Amino acid sequence: MHAVETFELVLVLLAIVIGLSWLAQRLRLPPSAALLVGGGGLAFVPGLPHVELDPELALAFFLPPLLMDGAYFTALGRFRRHLPGILSLAVGAVVFTTLVVGVVAHWLVPALPWAACFALGAIVSPPDAVSARAVLQHVRLPRRLRAMLEGESLLNDATGLVLFRFAVAATLSGVFDAGDAAQSFLVLALGGALVGLVAGGVWILIVRQMDDPMLILAATLMLSWASYLAGEALHVSGVIATVIAGLILGWYQHVIFPAGVRLRAGAVGGTLVFVLEALVFILIGFSLRGVLDRLGGIGAVAQTMAVPVMGVVLAVIVARFAWILGSDAILALLQRLGLRRARPLGLRQGVILGWAGMRGVVTLAVALSLPAQMPGRDLMLVTAFAVIFATVVVQGTTLGALIGLVRPRDLDPPAKLSLYQAEAAMARVRNALVERHAVGPDGTVIHPQLLEQSRQRLRSTERFAEDAQASYPRMESHFALLQASIEVARAELIRIHRAGLIEDEVLHNLERDLDVEEMGLQFMLET
Known part of the structure; x- marks a missing residue:
């Protein structure tokens, strides 16, 4: 496609984004769901060019600023207070979902190697920061649930990516070492945190020397990509590096930014995040066309893959509920035995937390990065799309109604002072x-x-x-x-x-x- 045609397509997509977002507001639907469905429908309009996301570019371009924005607005006090619960979701739930999906996938498709089944589990296991943010900004949640969901979405991608890399390597080589995987995860996580601390510290030193608001905003915008790419270049977690840098930015901006810069940053950042989030979801829908065309069309896919795909989608949803409600039952038992620090969520809050597991750009980008010689690659791609559509469209659009029905209670003690x-x-x-x-x-x-x-x-x-x-x-x-x-x-x-x-x-x-x-x-x- 010619460069001018590419530019024209981007403008058309932006216009479609605005129209679909406006329609979603009128219909009181999550914009992410409208954009995803709209992108999927537009992908099959005759005459429109094929659009395929480059997985590495999608992660490097879209993910860092959206992760940074989420970390910037994270309530750090609640994040620290609920860190055990966040880690239970970001690590424990991801590993558990990977195992459950792997077992279900092997049961439904016995010819698929075990390692490939677990690679599929790693692809669909981590809820996505972009999807979570896009849905959560349109619902009201108790403070503890919001802190756990936002914290989970910031940290769990690192777990999923590590599991995916080792599962793919095991599939292609036939060798897997659990100890090696655990050590690699620690190196990636701690190394990413260190890179994020250094990137955040350098940003503070640089911005304190600047007086021009435009330079401050430009340096701040660069921080997201700089921390992510630095982490990836050093072979540690760019995701965690970006999150740590974003937490530093959110903590120190109150004492570093002049008031005028803060006002401009809100406008610039809000517009950028809206455009990137919207383009992510509409491009996910567009990318579906290429996959279906390669597999012989939607009829052929439904005929050959419907059962395993639906089985994996159900496994993803059920595994999350099983982990959350099971962990909460253990906490309730520990509380009855006298452990005061055990604070179970309760059934109402657990149901909401279990239903709020939306997948998005990371799942798609990781699926698209599968090697061509990977067994079951086509099944994995279709399943990734199905999980994204099911969680964003079905769970995302019904989350608000479920909250109204269940009425979760805010168990976090209020702050000592009101507004x-x-x-x-x-x-x-x-x-x-x-x-x-x-x-x-x-x-x-x-x-x-x-x-x-x-x-x-x-x-x-x-x-x-x-x-x-x-x-x-x-x-x-x-x-x-x-x-x-x-x-x-x-x-x-x-x-x-x-x-x-x-x-x-x-x-x-x-x-x-x-x-x-x-x-x-x-x-x-x-x-």
């Missing part, structure tokens, strides 16, 4: 500073208006924090009036600009002030 109490604490220290500097040495008030505004803000925030529930209706009316005042101010600003009474620079500066004020109001209403 409004934290705001009152900030108002107190701000007022204390103004009180010290608003009065001169002779007792004369130097800044009377500023002092009165500070005292009024402190009184309002403390009064609201004391009884936010009773004060909220009055505050909501207050915000609605402020929103209306911003809208009339913006209309007047545009009117006087259209009349030629102010310069463009004045329009942009005042409009930015109104936008920042409106964003602050929207944030207060949402929280």
